[in-house]
Structure formats: C-alpha cells, structure tokens
Amino acid sequence: MIGIFSVRSVDLIKNLEVQAIIIGPESSMQAKYAMNLGDNAQVPIISFSTTSSSITTFPTSYFFRVAQNDSSQVKVIRSIIQNFGWSEAVPIYVDYEFGEGVIPYLTNALQEVDIRIPYWCVIPSMASDDQIVAKLHQLMTMQTRVFIVHMLPSLGSRLFAIAKEMGMMGEGYAWITTDRMTNFFGSIKSSVTDNMLGVIGLKSYVPNxxxxxxxxxxxxxxxxxDNPTILNVKLDVFGLWAYDAVWALAMAVEKVRAANFNFQKLNISDHSTNILERLGVSQSDPELVQALSSTVFRGLSGNFSLLYGQLRSTNFQIVNVNGNGEREIGYWTLQEGLVRNLNSTSRSTNTSRFSFMDANAFGPIIWPGDTITTPKGWEIPKHGNWMRVLVPVNHGFQEFVRVSRAPATTFSGYCIDVFTAVVERLPYEVSYEFIPFERPNGDPAGSYDDLIFQVFRGNYDAAVGDLSNRPNRSLYVDFTLPYTDTGISMILPVKRSKSSKNAWVFLKPLTWEVWLLSVCFFIFMGFVVWVLEHRINKGFRGPLQNQIGTSLWFSFSTMVFAHGDQLVSNLARFVVIVWCFVVLVLTQSYTASLSSLLTVQQLQPTDVSLLLKNGDIVGLQEDSFVQGILEQVGFYPDKLRTYNSIERLHELFEQGSISAAFDEAPYMKVFVSTYCSKYTVVETAFSKTDNGFSFVFRKGSHLTRDVSGVITNLQKEDQIRTIEDKCFGKQAICMGPNITGSSNRPLTLSLDSFWGLFLIAWLSSSLALLIFVAMFLYQHRHILICSDPNISFWRRICILLQMYDQEDISSHTITLQESVHSLVAVESSASSPRPLSSHSSQTASNIIVLEMQERLSTRLGDLNPNGQTTQEIA
Incomplete structure (x- = not known):
C-alpha cells in the first residue's frame, strides 16, 4: 500500500509539478513518507486523516495536519474516568504507531490524577479471533473493568463482537472508545453497533x-x-476536514498569487538511486507555506486555524451507543471540561475518585447489560462465587484470630469481627470465605510472610488476621489503613520498691548532707531567735538550761508549725517567717519523696539503653519482625528469648528469664489487660511506627481503598472500640497511662535541690543579727567610747555582755506593773504581805529605779578608781 502511495505522490510532483498535495493516508508510515517527500520538493503536504500522535515527533514546515491529534483526547478520557470515580483503566490498542503513539500521553494524563493503568493490552493489527479471545480472557481475570479502546473500526468491530460473546458486554463493564472509531459510527453497519451497546465514545465536535x-x-x-448501490452512507468528520483543507489551500493560493508556480530542476546525476533527490524544488515555497499557516476561516467542521502545522484542538462530543445507534450525552471543552450542554456554564466539579457520577455532567446513560447503574469499574476475581480470604493459624494470641474445628471449622476473634463489620458497611455486596493457612495436621503452613506471598501469587484474594504492614510486604500486596493501635511497645514488670520494707526508709528521702545541714540550721535558728528575744521576752529568760531548751524547742517546733510562744522582736518575727517558708518547702519535698518510696511501683530499668548497658535479656514473639528492629538497636541474638503466647510471656517474667518484652502494641495491650496490675507499657524511642494490624488484598485491588474508607468511618463512630470491648471483655480499663522516660524511681533529695533555700535563711538571719548588734552597740556606745585608759577593751565587752544578759526595762514589753509584781513577790518573801495603796505602788517603782541606778553607779565606781561620777564618765 505504501508503495502505490509513494509512486502516485512522486508522479504528481515529478511529472505534473503540483504545488501542493492533499492526501488521506491510512497509516502513519504513509504520512511520514509524504512528509519526507514534501521536505525534498518543498511542496506543502496537507493530510486530513493522519491523527497519530507519533507524527508530532517529526516536525517539518511542509506537512500540515488538518485533523485532530490523538493526544488531544486524553484529557477527555481522564475527565470521564474521574467523573465516575474509577481509579483504574486498561488501554486496548493496536500494535503499530497509530495505537502506540497515544499511549505515553494517555499514561501521563491518568497518572497526574492518580488513576492507575495496571495493564496495557496490545492487539496485533492482523490478530486472529483466537488471539483476541486470549487477550480478552486475560482481562477477565483482572479486577479492572474499565477499558479504553483505541484502534481502527475494522479491528475494533471484531473486538467488540468477541467481547460480547465472552460476556464482557454485560453489567459491571465500562468501555470507552476514542474518536477514530466513534467518528465512523455513522457509516458502519448496525450489526456492529449492536455489539457495542452501552459503550461511551468520543467524537470530534462539529457544530450543526x-x-x-x-x-x-x-x-x-x-x-x-455516483454510487447507486451503496445506501445509508453518511458524511463523517474526515470528509469535512478534507473539504476544509481544500478551501484552506485555495485561499492560500489566492493570497500568494504567484506568477511562477514552476519547479527548479536540481543538478543531480541521472545515475542517482534516490528518487526524492531527483525531484525539482517548488519556487512558490515560502509564500504558499506562510499563507497556508495564517489562513483562518469558518469551515464546515468549525473554526479553521493551524498552529505549528496542526489543526487547533476543538471541543469533543461524548455519545452513548444504544439500540438506535448513538445518543449524545455530553461535551468536553478546553474551558469548561465536562458539561451537559455547550450553552451551559455549569462545570462538572466532581473529580473525586471516591464518588459516583455527577448527574450534571452527562445525560442518562445506558451501560453494558442494559442497565442505568454506573459500573464500579472493578470486580473481584472470583474462584467460583466467593472471594477466598486466607486466615493465619495462631496458637498463641487467639484473641485476635481463633480457628475452631469442632464440630465444624469456624473463625472468630477481634480481627475476624472487624473484617465482618467492615464488609457489612461496604456499599456493595462482597461474598467471601475464610480459609485457614495450615497444614493437614493443623499446624501453621508457614510464616506470615509466606501467607502474604500466597496472596501475591494470586492463590487467594485477601488475608485477614494480625497482619502488619512492613516495607518488604507492601511490595507484593496492598494493605488497608490500620484498625488497631500502631507502634512497638515495651512491657516491664511492676515491682514494689525494696526500700518500702526497710525500717529506716524514712531517712531515704534526703541525703546525709541535707540531714546534717538541716539540723545545723535548726540549732542556728534557735540561737538567732534567742539572741533577738532574750532581753525583751520573759519566755527566753531564766536558768541557762531552760533558755537552751526553750530556744531549741522553738526552732524544731517550726517543722510542724507548733511554735506557740509569741515573739516580741520584729527582727525575730522576720527571721521566723523566712525560716518557716524554708521548713515548708523542705517538709513538703520530704513528704512527697517518702510517699513515693513507700507506695510507688518501681520499673527498673525503663530505657532501652539501660537494657543494652546492663546486658539484660528481653523477650519477643516468635517469627516477629520486631527481632530485626531489636538487632538493629543493638541487642545480640543470645539476648533474645521468644514466646508464642501471653501465658508463656508471663512465665518468662515470673522466672526472671527476661527483664522486658517488645512486641506490637495490640499484643501488648492484650497482655497487660490480662495481667492487670503486674505489668505496664513503656514508650521507647522506636515505639512510634506506622505499622498496625491491617487487611491484605492483592496488588491493585479496589477493595483496599473502599475498606480503608470504612475503617476510618468505624473509628470515627467508635465502633472499633465496641468490638474491642466485646472481644477483650473490657479489660482495657486496666491499661494505665504509658510511662515515658528513663525511670520512674523516686529521687533522693540532695543538697543541690535546697542550697538556695538555706542560703536565703542564712542571709536573712545574719542580717537580723547584724541589725540587732548594731542597735545594741549604738544604745550603749558610752561604754565603748569611755576615755578611761585603765578599762581594757575586753573589759568593756564583758560589761556589754552583762548588760545584754539583763532585761531591757526600757522596752515596752517590760511594764512597770510587772516590776511591781516582782518587787511585791520579793518583799512578801521577807515579811507578811500587806496591801499596797496607789501611793505605795508609785513609791515602789521609784525604789526600783534608784536601786538600778545605784547598782550601775557601783559597777562603774569599781571601774573608776579615781572617783569619777557616772555623769563624768558619760
């Protein structure tokens, strides 16, 4: 065919010296030959039937395509698939450039909106019926039920005829045809369209x-x-493009109006074997090409204009094949996307892949199987009428999956109940059967990785159980969102502190430095208060032992705030206020630490680094991926002990074989809830992981997405928690708050925690003493500044100390009435008591003052051998 095409084209240029050629090649190879011919002869080649996208990879100035590029419809296909919420589609195309040229554009367009292409179905151009049957049978075994057909009508009609015989034009299937086949609907036989009932097709839109x-x-x-024997033939869009191409060329020639449309012969040897090199070159080349490129008019097919030698993309019409042929259901435009009518300004915004059809985007559609129900776009490949679900056999943690065989095989447990609840909430019916993954003797048939590999190989459709998503597993199968807690937990036994059984535990809260400093400060504070109160407060006077006892009792009684004596000095009150604050902080801290020593449960150690440092042995479940994580952290294999049930794990702890255990959060939650008060969960550095129990489906399964959505809804509605309480007997209430940190061991309070408080107490007490001493020395400064050289400094200090030891009668706290009572008491001891009148009371007061003055004069006289009077000394 290409040989005849090339001979005719060369003959037109060589012998007739045509200035342009309008062609309608049936293949891309013919179009490429015409492009080379036009380049060599510099003659415009205008094609009205070449739609292959591969032509655009060979740009030339002399080739004009007055037809829609196949790649222009990939966005239309993408919008249709999005509108119906389909997430996968399989292209079916012919195995030469016409079919293969559009695939890269289609793939990119679908992947931009996360629409998967699980398989590319390539049909040979000269395929037999048996070859087509084999290809379609392979598609039937897949989940995807959305197919995009891109081929010529001759092969496409055979494809649909065989698909109908195989039952692939029934309910649940969705077919989309590109414009190359849909544009010929008007000229193909009705028997062909009868095989395509329910198909959605794209057509280049031609305004009526x-x-x-x-x-x-x-x-x-x-x-x-001209053809009286051919009936009911309709003009398709290719005929309109041919008509517009002729008009465009005619208008371009009128613009050029070249006087010389001749060819220039090239000096090529007659012996040259390349026929293209022996052609002449058109002299009207630049003008005619430029005129054709700038030609714009309103043609029969719509607005005509060329961009880089290509017809500008126009709108597309979307039709639905039914019993009367085809019926228009909507349009697609560059500006609005999918619309019901071209005069409608409402744009289809339903592009979510998780929702169904937007009623405003299309008119009523009759789908394959003569139904108006929109296909899901996928179907679970079934062995018989049931989806085969593989279930692990776990003899240990049967709270999650339990397989019972008496009297019949039944499946129960937390994972089974959650899966059943999820399937019941799906918007469609899914039939399934559970199959245990076991050997004939009832033992597990392999590890969990082996189980997942069985799903990957297609032996089963799904797997349900205590299965976690791991990077190596997700390469082969799809996991849903987790329906349990995620992460890895560390379990530690709860122990009572050994210190709580020690008779001297009350000394543990404070270090010996704090105890010693506290005792010193209590004595120091008693001394400070005695100094400040001795001269003016009768409670701090009397015999020496009484004064010492009173001062110490007052100081130590501040621990329980039982100091009852009223302080007189403002300085003493200030000191005691500060000291009471220090005592309050000290006693409260001591109480808290002692309480923790007596009551707090001890977890030692509570950090992975401490386990590694101490060389402790830890436990983990058999065949668990946790072993790899622990070895990466630094645990040697000889430091790991395995268990296969919660009872065995409890035995390992009771025997002291392990110090801690690591496992997935759901297992540990069941374990801790079973042994409520003996163990607790501790968070670690690698506890936060994304793995949790999930359902497993074959790679690309649509159930993965839908089941994940239902799991999310059940978690929001707290239905997962209800199932958990049902399966675990509401034992989750035993789960206390997780402990975070390296240790919850009560701390012994050291001097570092209190040196600031003691410093404040010492500074305040010292300041009060300095103020008191300064005031006392100032009051008796006449003694210090005495000019008698015979009185030494130490003698004066002794006089001051003797004066300090006596009551300060000038203080308002030592009243005259008290002095009277003292005098009465003295006189009554020498003679019989007699009542005193008011005059006698005043006389007694004067006597007391005179006696004190005499005593002071006598003492000063002893200090003054020269006979100086007290006034002279002053």
Missing part, C-alpha cells in the same frame, strides 16, 4: 450549521448518484 446541512444534502445526492 445551516451551511453544513445544505452541504450534506448536496453531498448525499452526489454520492447516491
């Missing part, structure tokens, strides 16, 4: 105008006159 109707009528009469 009065001029177009008149042209079709004239063309129909002309065609019928």
């Amino acid at each position: 105008t009065e001029e177009l109707e008149h042209f079709k009528l004239r063309w129909q009469m002309k065609f019928q006159k």
Whole structure:
C-alpha cells in the first residue's frame, strides 16, 4: 500500500509539478513518507486523516495536519474516568504507531490524577479471533473493568463482537472508545453497533450549521448518484476536514498569487538511486507555506486555524451507543471540561475518585447489560462465587484470630469481627470465605510472610488476621489503613520498691548532707531567735538550761508549725517567717519523696539503653519482625528469648528469664489487660511506627481503598472500640497511662535541690543579727567610747555582755506593773504581805529605779578608781 502511495505522490510532483498535495493516508508510515517527500520538493503536504500522535515527533514546515491529534483526547478520557470515580483503566490498542503513539500521553494524563493503568493490552493489527479471545480472557481475570479502546473500526468491530460473546458486554463493564472509531459510527453497519451497546465514545465536535446541512444534502445526492448501490452512507468528520483543507489551500493560493508556480530542476546525476533527490524544488515555497499557516476561516467542521502545522484542538462530543445507534450525552471543552450542554456554564466539579457520577455532567446513560447503574469499574476475581480470604493459624494470641474445628471449622476473634463489620458497611455486596493457612495436621503452613506471598501469587484474594504492614510486604500486596493501635511497645514488670520494707526508709528521702545541714540550721535558728528575744521576752529568760531548751524547742517546733510562744522582736518575727517558708518547702519535698518510696511501683530499668548497658535479656514473639528492629538497636541474638503466647510471656517474667518484652502494641495491650496490675507499657524511642494490624488484598485491588474508607468511618463512630470491648471483655480499663522516660524511681533529695533555700535563711538571719548588734552597740556606745585608759577593751565587752544578759526595762514589753509584781513577790518573801495603796505602788517603782541606778553607779565606781561620777564618765 505504501508503495502505490509513494509512486502516485512522486508522479504528481515529478511529472505534473503540483504545488501542493492533499492526501488521506491510512497509516502513519504513509504520512511520514509524504512528509519526507514534501521536505525534498518543498511542496506543502496537507493530510486530513493522519491523527497519530507519533507524527508530532517529526516536525517539518511542509506537512500540515488538518485533523485532530490523538493526544488531544486524553484529557477527555481522564475527565470521564474521574467523573465516575474509577481509579483504574486498561488501554486496548493496536500494535503499530497509530495505537502506540497515544499511549505515553494517555499514561501521563491518568497518572497526574492518580488513576492507575495496571495493564496495557496490545492487539496485533492482523490478530486472529483466537488471539483476541486470549487477550480478552486475560482481562477477565483482572479486577479492572474499565477499558479504553483505541484502534481502527475494522479491528475494533471484531473486538467488540468477541467481547460480547465472552460476556464482557454485560453489567459491571465500562468501555470507552476514542474518536477514530466513534467518528465512523455513522457509516458502519448496525450489526456492529449492536455489539457495542452501552459503550461511551468520543467524537470530534462539529457544530450543526445551516451551511453544513445544505452541504450534506448536496453531498448525499452526489454520492447516491455516483454510487447507486451503496445506501445509508453518511458524511463523517474526515470528509469535512478534507473539504476544509481544500478551501484552506485555495485561499492560500489566492493570497500568494504567484506568477511562477514552476519547479527548479536540481543538478543531480541521472545515475542517482534516490528518487526524492531527483525531484525539482517548488519556487512558490515560502509564500504558499506562510499563507497556508495564517489562513483562518469558518469551515464546515468549525473554526479553521493551524498552529505549528496542526489543526487547533476543538471541543469533543461524548455519545452513548444504544439500540438506535448513538445518543449524545455530553461535551468536553478546553474551558469548561465536562458539561451537559455547550450553552451551559455549569462545570462538572466532581473529580473525586471516591464518588459516583455527577448527574450534571452527562445525560442518562445506558451501560453494558442494559442497565442505568454506573459500573464500579472493578470486580473481584472470583474462584467460583466467593472471594477466598486466607486466615493465619495462631496458637498463641487467639484473641485476635481463633480457628475452631469442632464440630465444624469456624473463625472468630477481634480481627475476624472487624473484617465482618467492615464488609457489612461496604456499599456493595462482597461474598467471601475464610480459609485457614495450615497444614493437614493443623499446624501453621508457614510464616506470615509466606501467607502474604500466597496472596501475591494470586492463590487467594485477601488475608485477614494480625497482619502488619512492613516495607518488604507492601511490595507484593496492598494493605488497608490500620484498625488497631500502631507502634512497638515495651512491657516491664511492676515491682514494689525494696526500700518500702526497710525500717529506716524514712531517712531515704534526703541525703546525709541535707540531714546534717538541716539540723545545723535548726540549732542556728534557735540561737538567732534567742539572741533577738532574750532581753525583751520573759519566755527566753531564766536558768541557762531552760533558755537552751526553750530556744531549741522553738526552732524544731517550726517543722510542724507548733511554735506557740509569741515573739516580741520584729527582727525575730522576720527571721521566723523566712525560716518557716524554708521548713515548708523542705517538709513538703520530704513528704512527697517518702510517699513515693513507700507506695510507688518501681520499673527498673525503663530505657532501652539501660537494657543494652546492663546486658539484660528481653523477650519477643516468635517469627516477629520486631527481632530485626531489636538487632538493629543493638541487642545480640543470645539476648533474645521468644514466646508464642501471653501465658508463656508471663512465665518468662515470673522466672526472671527476661527483664522486658517488645512486641506490637495490640499484643501488648492484650497482655497487660490480662495481667492487670503486674505489668505496664513503656514508650521507647522506636515505639512510634506506622505499622498496625491491617487487611491484605492483592496488588491493585479496589477493595483496599473502599475498606480503608470504612475503617476510618468505624473509628470515627467508635465502633472499633465496641468490638474491642466485646472481644477483650473490657479489660482495657486496666491499661494505665504509658510511662515515658528513663525511670520512674523516686529521687533522693540532695543538697543541690535546697542550697538556695538555706542560703536565703542564712542571709536573712545574719542580717537580723547584724541589725540587732548594731542597735545594741549604738544604745550603749558610752561604754565603748569611755576615755578611761585603765578599762581594757575586753573589759568593756564583758560589761556589754552583762548588760545584754539583763532585761531591757526600757522596752515596752517590760511594764512597770510587772516590776511591781516582782518587787511585791520579793518583799512578801521577807515579811507578811500587806496591801499596797496607789501611793505605795508609785513609791515602789521609784525604789526600783534608784536601786538600778545605784547598782550601775557601783559597777562603774569599781571601774573608776579615781572617783569619777557616772555623769563624768558619760
């Protein structure tokens, strides 16, 4: 065919010296040959039927495509798939450039919106019926039920005929055809369209105008006159593009109006074997090409304009094949996307892959199987009528999966109940059967990785159980969202502190430095208060032992705030206020630490680094991926002990074989809830992981997405928690708050925690003492500044100390009444008591003052051998 095409084209240029050629090649190879021919002869080649996207990879100035590029419809296909919420589609195309050229564009367009292409179905151009049957049978075994057909009508009609025989044109299937096949619907036999009922097709949109109707009528009469035996033939869009191409070329020639449309012969040897090199070169080249590129007019097919030698993309019409042929259901435009009518300004915004069809985007659609129900776009491949679900056999943690065989095989447990609840909430019916993953003797048939590999190989459709998503597993199968707690937990036994059984535990809260400093400060504070109160407070006077006892009792009684004596000095009150604050902080801290020593449960150690440092042995479940994580952290294999049930794990702890255990959070939650008060969960550095128990489906399964959505809804509605309480007997209430940190061991309070408080107490007490001493020395400064050289400094200090030891009668706290009572008591001891009148009371007061003055004068006289009077000394 290409040979005949090339001979005719060369003959037109060489012998007739044509200035342009309008062609309609049936293949891309013919189009490429025409492109080379035009380049060599510098003659515009105009094609009205070449749609292959591969042509755009060979740009040339002399080739014009007055037809829609196949790649222009990939966005239309993407919008249709999005609108119906389909997440996968399988392209079916022919195995030469026409079919393969559009695949890269289609793949990119679908992947931009996360629509998967699980398989590319390539049909040979000369395929037999048996080959087509084999390809379609392979598609039937897959989940995807959305197919995009891109091929010529001759092969496509055979494909749909065989698909109908195989039952693939029934309910649940969705077929989309590209414009190359849909554009010929008007000219193909009705028997062909009968095999395509329910198909959605794309057509290049041609506006219906009065001029177009008149042209079709004239063309129909002309065609019928020339071909009286051919009936019911309609003019398709390719004929309209050919008509517009002729008009465009005619308008370009009128613009050029070249006087010389001749060819220039090239000096090529007659012995040259390349026929293209022996052609002449058109002299009207630049002008005609430029005129054709700038030609714009309103043609029969719509607005005509070329961009880089290509017809500008126009709108697409979307049709649905039914019993009457085809029926328009919507449009697609560059500006609005999917719309019901072109005059509608409402745009289809339903592009979510998780929702169904937007009623505003299309008119009523009859789908394959003569149904109006929108296909899901996928179907679970079934062995018989049931989805085969593989279930692990776990003899240990049967709270999650339990397989009972008496009297019949039954499946129960937390994972089974959650899966059943999820399937019941799906918007469609899913039939399934559980199959245990076991050997004939009832033992597990392999590890969990082996179980997942069985799903990957297609032996089973899904797996349900205590299965976690791991990076190596997700390469082979799909996991849903987790329906349990995620992460890895560390379990530690709860122990009572050994210190709580020690008779001297009350000394543990404080270090010996704090105890010693506290005792010193109590004595120091008693001394400070005694100094400040001795001269003016009778409670701090009397015999020496009484004064010492009173001062110490007052100081130590501040521990329980039982100091009852009223302080007189403001300085003493200030000191005691500060000291009471220090005592309050000290006693409260001591109480808290002692309480923790007596009551707090001890977890030692509570950090992975301490386990590694101490060389402790830890436990983990058999065949668990946790072993790899622990070895990466630094645990040697000889430091790991395995268990296969919660009872065995409890035995390992009771025997002291392990110090801690690591496992997935759901297992540890059941373990701790079973042994409520003996163990607790501790968070570690690698506890936060994304793995949790999930359901497993074959790679690309649509159930993965839908089941994940239902799991999310059940978690929001707290239904997962209800199932958990049902399966675990509401034992989760035993789960206390997780402990975070390296240790919860009560701390012994050291001097570092209190040195600031003691410093404040010492500074305040010292300041009060300095103020008191300064005031006392100032009050008796006449003694210090005495000019008698015979009185030494130490003698003066002794006099001051003797004066300090006596009551300060000038203080308002030592009243005259108290002095009277003292005097009365003295006189009554020498003679019989007699009542005193008010005059006698005043006389007694004067006597006391005179006695004190005499005593002071006598003492000063002893200090003054020269006979100086007290006034002279002053």
